[in-house]
Amino acid sequence: MTHSARAQSGNTPYRVTLTDPQGHVWYADEPLDKGGADTAPGPLQIVLSALAACTTVTLQMYAARKQWPLTGVQVDVQLNPDGVPAAGNQITRHITLQGDLDDEQRQRLLQVAQACPVHKLLEGPVQIPTTLD
Incomplete structure (x- = not known):
């Protein structure tokens, strides 16, 4: 099985939408002290x-x-x-x-x-x- 993921930036600085071919969606972000919104794990x-x-x-x-x-x-x-x-x-x-x-x-x-x-x-x-x- 091949594993893959995609990261796409959006409108919120440093918040990233992550997806995989199976249709799962999750997020990454940076903490407030690094300029992120702290909405998801880094x-x-x-x-x-x-x-x-x-x-x-x-x-x-x-x-x-x-x-x-x-x-x-x-x-x-x-x-x-x-x-x-x-x-x-x-x-x-x-x-x-x-x-x-x-x-x-x-x-x-x-x-x-x-x-x-x-x-x-x-x-x-x-x-x-x-x-x-």
Whole structure:
């Protein structure tokens, strides 16, 4: 499956309408102190949200396939919680698993979280060839 998205500026400074081929519509904006209207998450919040959502869904899918008693997942992510490290940006991720899981299941789910598609995208080398009209 090919994934794609489009961003289109509008009349409100820095507010962007985002769409995909499936017809979903969502928004990005900048906070007031950066000249935006603060009507939607900023682009970095959207990236962090993608990682948290992907981790949550990946864990739920894996546990369901294994018929494990996972009843809930909470994923908290933060960009550079201690400031920008010398070696580059860092995203911390804290996962809370709910359900009657044993230690082996919990450790396996931690490994599975490392394999979620957004995690792999963010960790791996990414090229962004760009054209201009």
